[in-house]
Amino acid sequence: MTLTAGRPPARYGSRPTMKDVASRAGVGLKTVSRVVNGEPGVTAGTRRRVQEAIDALGFRRNDSARVLRKGRTATVGLILEDLADPFYGPLSRAVEEVARAHDTLLINGSSAHDANRERELALALCARRVDGLLVVPAGTDHRYLEPEMRAGIATVFVDRPARAVEADTVLSDNHGGARAGVAHLIAHGHRRIGYIGDVPGIHTSDERLRGYRTAMEEAGLPVRPDRVSVGSTAPQRVRRAAEEMLDGPDPVTALLTGNNRVTVTVVRVLAERQPHRPVALVGFDDFELADLLRPAVTVVAQDPAGLGRVAAQRLFARMAQAELEPSVVELPTRLVVRGSGELPPVD
Amino acid sequence: MTLTAGRPPARYGSRPTMKDVASRAGVGLKTVSRVVNGEPGVTAGTRRRVQEAIDALGFRRNDSARVLRKGRTATVGLILEDLADPFYGPLSRAVEEVARAHDTLLINGSSAHDANRERELALALCARRVDGLLVVPAGTDHRYLEPEMRAGIATVFVDRPARAVEADTVLSDNHGGARAGVAHLIAHGHRRIGYIGDVPGIHTSDERLRGYRTAMEEAGLPVRPDRVSVGSTAPQRVRRAAEEMLDGPDPVTALLTGNNRVTVTVVRVLAERQPHRPVALVGFDDFELADLLRPAVTVVAQDPAGLGRVAAQRLFARMAQAELEPSVVELPTRLVVRGSGELPPVD
């Protein structure tokens, strides 16, 4: 009758608890806790007996219970857009190194470029009471995180700022990078330069477009609407945009591409047109093998590992001291000259 | 005095609990629980009052406490070697899709190719009581997971089998793939074929080497020790191995490379030697832009998304029914012909 009272209906497996260990070792509950946590105040003999019981039963501390009592999880979450995007690999790795140095577990999650999934994921991690959260925003409104941040979940935004929320942010110099890329093409004689970028409304996308405009205007060149195309990075969309700029009545002689996904597609389009006139190209984001393509691809390189490292450091600083003023850090980009950006203009 | 008794020393932030919501809404604790979990048996008016209190306080259910009570976390963990390796992107994404279909959160972690970190990470996830674990083994002995598996944590190994443990496993046909790759080179007239692979002892590495041997022996060709080099995938090591095979007294005319890291380095070495005689190449693992290199790289493609999908499905099957017999599934590979493997032998 009362034997099962209050017992969850279907316990999954069934693990030994400290109580089991204690009774097997013939000691008190708290003594087991002391052994498990390496606290002092236990004689060597007792410690050994407890350890034997732990091994025999296959005991492992239940961290949920521990968290409930202690209030901290020693866990931080990282939400990025797509684990398969090579840009995020080094970023995630850098965050992991910092977390590890703070004896903290890193949980990686992916929003798949979807604002709802980002939100779900972030809130699920909050419900699990991560101590901190690093977010590469996919959504456009992050007010849903305000109660969580007020409640003490340290939060840092990476690569893009949050909308409608004041918080620590670590960015790349998107405007300056794009501007430098276009200036480079102009310096090599190009005048008809096109820009193919990501969906407007995304911060990185908007800033890079702004950098393109700045460079064009500084050189006194017109920014023609038919030479700017922003939208999805899906290959078909990018392909069509590139073909329109290349085959129009007044074709571009050079292109700036807004991120590595776009660059790869454009490289493919240009390769297929081989016998045609060569078109100069500068890509935003470095990517593996860029140096082995012919021509090798000149890029504006970001420092994804740096983004991750700086953001993680900021996160831990905030976890240690919640009352810091929100800061925005912008990391420089670097033009890597490889050949594709140095092709002369050909009509 | 007793006011703070038992209170953790430093609660991080401080969140409202169901009790706070209950007293604000003027209802009982359990009623709040019912509203939060969408359980029936609450009138619309009460429900609304509770919801208002939740919103006003910024309440979010503490999943640690919930897990403690319910015994399941609705979370699975995926441990892979390196989040930055493009091979694992699609794998992780496929797992995430399956997990999502089961209303389960996926936690990604990386072992950084280190057996100790794999172990730490796996056990940390067990301590957090994930319901299931997908592991791409980095270590060579997985007995440490036996108590966990016995205790009910469903576990599936992906890409490589676990050592010394009987468990569900999903693999690629490494032997058959490598064999097909070498047979392809032989069919194009090559006789002096080298193999450069990953560290011996890793299952994938050993199987691919075995596939190389099989194909050579089937063609009656000798397997010479100076034409087989296995070890770290660090660029220097691979570079040296390649140069020795290419510059020796009896140089190879074709190479099979054991994974995408090795392939990329070898492509780089071959590119630097451009004016030299062309060397045929078949790489294990497909990689982005392989088709855009000149010559385009012929590869033995695995199906990383398939690995992830099948493994995740198996994991959920086992979570639903723990007494399944451990199974081993092997997914086929596919030879993708692009040019580099079809170069004729040149002395």
Next chain:
DNA sequence: TCCCTGCCTGACAACGATGTCCGCACTCTA
């Protein structure tokens, strides 16, 4: 008018671990 059914609602115990505090046994010193 009274009882009974059925629906809401809330009190309470329990999940597993940890912090506090008390008590015991021992050692060291006067």
Next chain:
DNA sequence: TAGAGTGCGGACATCGTTGTCAGGCAGGGA
């Protein structure tokens, strides 16, 4: 040898949530 100090072990409350169960209240039938 007694008193004080120290080291060690254990009882108990508590963290926030959910399952159980019983009580209260309204409405309908006798």
